[in-house]
Amino acid sequence: MTVQIRPITESEWPAFATVDRESFNSPLSPDQHDRFREFLELERSLAAFDGDLIVGATAVASLTMTVPGGPVPVAGVTAVAVLPSHRRRGILTSLMTRQLNDVHERGESVAALYASEAAIYGRFGYGRAADNLFFHIPTHRSAFVRDAPVDPSLRVRLAVPAEAARADVERVFEAVRTTRPGLYARSDARWRLDVLGDEEFQRRGAGPLRCLIVEDDSGPRGYALFRVKGGWTDHNVPDGEVLVNDLFATDPAAYALVWRSVLDRDLCVRLHAWGRPVDDPLMHLLAEPRQLNAGWLDDLWIRLVDVGRALAGRAYAAPVDVVIEVEDRLCPWNAGRYRLVASPGPVTGKASCERTGDPADLTVPVAALGAAYLGGRPLLAVGAAGLVTEHSEGALRELSTAMSWEPRPWGSLIF
Ligand SMILES: CC(C)(COP(=O)(O)OP(=O)(O)OC[C@H]1O[C@@H](n2cnc3c(N)ncnc32)[C@H](O)[C@@H]1OP(=O)(O)O)[C@@H](O)C(=O)NCCC(=O)NCCS
The missing domain is CATH 3.40.630.30 (Gcn5-related N-acetyltransferase (GNAT))
Incomplete structure (x- = not known):
């Protein structure tokens, strides 16, 4: 099966909505789907086509979300669905891959979502950032x-x-x-x-x-x-x-x-x-x-789409100077070593995160960095689960303390 992926046009909206309705077992009437249309930025939609038939869907809501230190533009991933007749053939994977490329090209450094099931998005580099x-x-x-x-x-x-x-x-x-x-x-x-x-x-x-x-x-x-x-x-x-x-x-x-x-x-x-x-x-x-x-339940999931800009774009709770080796299979532009240097403060502008050839103090999968990004998921705990590798003693605690934040993160409203 060859699947084409592209944004939908206005006339394709009803078919797009049908995929959502079928996939979520939703009783929504056409009226209610018209309401849903008001949330959709057509140019940021993506549909997977099997021939003329839309079989998969996703969209991005352009959000302004607070991160430690202040508000930033965030790609709010939503309306993710694949028809039951076409599931488990890699369609979601194709949609997610294309969407991350689009978000990157657009210059947004962070993507966020609410997950219907927690097991879905870790493989795409999203980390559970809030509960x-x-x-x-x-x-x-x-x-x-x-x-x-x-x-x-x-x-x-x-x-x-x-x-x-x-x-x-x-x-x-x-x-x-x-x-x-x-x-x-x-x-x-x-x-x-x-x-x-x-x-x-x-x-x-x-x-x-x-x-x-x-x-x-x-x-x-x-x-x-x-x-x-x-x-x-x-x-x-x-x-x-x-x-x-x-x-x-x-x-x-x-x-x-x-x-x-x-x-x-x-x-x-x-x-x-x-x-x-x-x-x-x-x-x-x-x-x-x-x-x-x-x-408790999982709340926001965060994906760093541009690690360097995302880490430089937030504030930190404690001084930090570490070299992080980032692992990222899906977004190869992210992979590699960065030196994160920051001094503490309540607002952004006091951090730099540049590429470096220096040896790494830590190796961190991008999903773990996403989980820690909003300040509510201590990297130390992620490390205790064996999901972060420390090469220099103390580096994990240093980064974990610097990335933590009060108050704890919370999206408050599913998008
Ligand atoms: C979740 C959904 C979009 C997955 O679409 P899909 O096209 O079947 O996904 P893919 O075939 O690309 O699967 C990619 C991988 O994710 C896994 N996966 C997909 N859905 C999963 C789920 N609900 N739970 C656990 N793993 C899941 C697959 O097993 C596959 O694993 P692999 O890479 O190890 O083989 C689809 O099942 C769906 O529409 N579900 C109902 C609506 C929904 O929950 N949407 C998400 C809203 S946040």
Whole structure:
């Protein structure tokens, strides 16, 4: 089978969408796929054609994502799918190879994605760079610690419908976006259709999207977007559930009040939240953090498409001067030795990463560098798993410490 790969044209969009629908076993109606069209940058799409038939798909969303030190352009890989009739014949491999070449030619040094299954992308040089947590909290066990911050100037306002609060919600999100690696700017379509979208298929059996804003006289300082699944037991005891979608605040007192407000929702006995950061301050606010009933999942996967520029383009937490031998089968332009020299600081511009002929202090597969890139995956731990080779004693700890970052990375919204 010979497969041609190229971007699609507008008239090919329905066939492209069909591949996605079939591959994800998705019940999406043509209407919903039209919504999906609003996210797609046609010129950054790639389809695999078997004759006239589209059998594989992928696309890139041009993102501005925060990395340690500030925001950078990142290729957001999305809509990856191969028809069940054509799977395991190397079509994804061809799409990924072409896409990485395109991203490289375009001058983006980093690609990112969310994986449907964690086993897929390591072979293409993506490393698991962030994790997220889900919480299932019995609300009657959610008391805060005594010293939880309280600001009497704060008040809570409900915004109905949630969409009406878009300006306030965006203002809070924008205030925090550049403070945490992984957060990315949300386009108009992302806000309108995704974050604030409230179609029946987005409700999954719960009620409409609701929004609460925490504010003072100067404006909004926090928000939660959530749904409520109302319910009663057979004995007429309230049994409702709060499902938290999106929650941000600009400061600790506002953060505590947003959480308190959703946890205290009347007639609700459980709160579920998915995709929270691994260092969520909520775990310090709860007097009984075990009651989070937390579990973790992989969040962002990162691929360094231009190792030299990517490593020079972030900030570091500690001084570092090491020679790294990079292994990269899929992107041969990356392979080889680099000297990374950086001094610590909160912003970019204090690092250089140049080719060198000097002997290597470490040999690192590109996926491990991607995993460490956002600062949340210590290379020391990757080394302890035997996936990094240290040639000079202490070099692994030096690089691992320099690449670590607080707060921990988190994308917060699947793209
Ligand atoms: C995942 C998917 C795109 C793979 O496409 P494909 O064309 O079958 O992949 P390839 O044939 O190029 O496989 C390349 C390699 O990845 C492996 N692989 C592919 N999908 C895998 C999976 N889900 N889990 C583990 N390994 C997988 C293959 O076994 C193969 O391994 P090998 O190189 O050791 O032989 C396809 O199965 C699909 O559309 N799945 C449903 C939708 C989905 O999950 N998309 C990903 C969204 S993030």
